[in-house]
Amino acid sequence: MDDRRAWERDLLRFYLDRLHAAGGPALPFEDALRIYRQQLFSALAWWTGPLGQPPEAPKMQPKASSLEFIKRMTHAIDDLDALDSFGRC
Numbered sequence: 001m002d003d004r005r006a007w008e009r010d011l012l013r014f015y016l017d018r019l020h021a022a023g024g025p026a027l028p029f030e031d032a033l034r035i036y037r038q039q040l041f042s043a044l045a046w047w048t049g050p051l052g053q054p055p056e057a058p059k060m061q062p063k064a065s066s067l068e069f070i071k072r073m074t075h076a077i078d079d080l081d082a083l084d085s086f087g088r089c
Contacts, residue, residue, distance in 0.1 A: 001072060001075050001079075004076060012032055012036060037080045038085045040076055040077050041077070041082065043073055044070065044077070047061075047069045048066070050063075051070075
């Protein structure tokens with residue numbers, strides 16, 4: 001988690017630069033950061049699903065892996081105030 005906290009903004013800036021250099025759109029950093037914060041909820045939903053599989057179903061991921069990714073995503077959601085990225089109603 002400390003690595004993500006230390007590097008995520010620099011990595012996002014690097015990704016945006018490389019995306020634009022490869023012919024993609026020039027996205028403003030703040031817009032990309034908002035989208036990044038918002039997508040955490042979709043990622044959380046996808047990683048939570050495997051935990052609810054019936055016992056007889058083939059396992060999509062080991063339980064320990066799912067729990068670790070869920071832990072990391074919930075920390076990121078909290079760190080980045082991701083719920084606030086959707087604006088106020």
